[in-house]
Amino acid sequence: MKRSKLVTCVAIASCMFLLSDASIAQEKSQAVAAVHAKYKVVFQVSDADPKKWGVALNNIKNVQEDLGKDNVTVELVAYGPGIGMLKFDSEVSGRIGEAVAAGVKVVACENTMEGQHLTRDDMNPATGYAHAGVVEIMKLQQDGYAYIRP
């Protein structure tokens, strides 16, 4: 009888241990997910150099691969001489489409477009728009986005 009680106690203790272990793991996973959800980054592209456009897109790809696509919010803002990156026939037009498909928000500055007499018909179809590129970057930084200018 005593032996049977002992076995029952050990079994209950084991279950509690396993349950607590599982809940700890769950909490850890939630905590990691919560931390990851905080990753936010904005890339500024304001140079006319296609090599720099390529670097920006490579950086974005690396960020997504390293942190996990779902754990980081990425936005790219192009303005000034960098607006050429988001033209319909830019050298990186194919990669822009791929980046947007991978969850990156790509934004063109409408002030720059107006200054260069560009309409949305001239722009990459995957592009989004902001009235002022620099203001968009300011707002994002205020919202906790990390800032990178390749």
Add this chain to the structure above:
Amino acid sequence: MRTLKLALGITALLAAQHQAFATNWFELQNNEQPGAAPYTVWGFIQPQYVHNEGGAVNGIAAPAGAKAYNGQTALFNLVGPDVTHRDQLQIFRARGGVRGVIPGTDEKINYFVLGEVGNNGLTRERHAVLTDASVTFNQIPGARVRVGLGRLPLGEEAMQGVQIMDYINFTGVTDGLLNERQVAPYSTTRPTLPTLGVPFKISKISGAIAGYRDVGVEIYDWFRKDQWEYAYALMVSQGNGIGFDNTLNRGNHDVTGRLQASYVFGGKGPKREDATAYIWRQEGDRAFNGTDYARTREGVGAKYLRNGLRLGGEYIRGRGMIYVSPQPQFNDVGGSVAFEPVNMVAVESSNKASGYYLDMGWRFNQKWEADLRYDEFSKLTNSAFDERKTTTWTLGAQYFFSPALRFQVNYEIRNAKVVDPNAAGLSGTATQQHTQLSNNTTTLNTMGNRLSAQLTWIF
């Protein structure tokens, strides 16, 4: 003269052997006749001349990347696989190999090896490739097992040997959906044409065209009862075409099955007189840029051959990994302005394509046969903006010098169109969408008719 007679005699004998090999494709391609030799060397050569009537494209107004192709001839008006000329004479296929039973196995194990040195999609990267290399085990009643590189149990055109095909070219639907282009992700630092409809993946064709073949294990057999014959085949394969390894595409795999029933009127060989109905399905995955995408192909068809009259037809459809086309559909003109031609692929399983063909032939005397075929192929039927349809009427004639030597001539009346020129895209502005469809229509309108002539010598 005596030597010539001897050579002709041997040729006729070998040709007769091939004729008598089998009565269905599974048996024909995977098995040997009772009493077959340990090895039989055989093969065939197909010199071919093709003339395309289609001309250059003009009238593309914008954008600059597309406009750069005005004055160029679209790829579909050039002779493949080189796609450099509208007219070309070439040794399209030249295959040779050996087949036989393995001695000491009581004829229970046979093999089949065939190589290709012609100029076609199989040899686009290497001058010589193996198209078939398999061993068949016939020990288990009702379940023969073929291991190695060989044909997939797909549609009728895909299964039949090209040396006895009644037409020079495959139909659009068989070539487009079943003759798989192996693609690899591609990134470029030149402008590419943005997609405004279904988000295609940019790729480059990698390796040989699959040629309806794969490396794997096929279980099959056939059963005869009176004049009826029933056959089945199930093949598990690595989804890599004639490539021997899968190091590049580890996620690829396929399961392909086919069922068929025939009522045999008489005769034997590939021209056996029968009425056959069949159904087949292929299901698998393709790895692309780190993600596995579902790929399905299926079809149903029937054929009838008796007293020189042939009637046939097949419906084929596919989902996922739909090879769209090169875009723009031209050879690269280079420069920093022109869009770089890249191979577009619609990878997601929501993408569909389908088509069918109807075929008839009449062998009105021992030497001559007349052929007529109509085929249709619609790509991206799930997207009004992206759907393109090609239709082809093929008028053909065949002259049989002997069972081993045949001349064919085909004239194809070809059309291609944007199905809905006013369709709305999924991204971009209305002007961009309209411009792209208009450019596509301008390009497709240059598709010309095609004249082909081919000699087939089986040795």
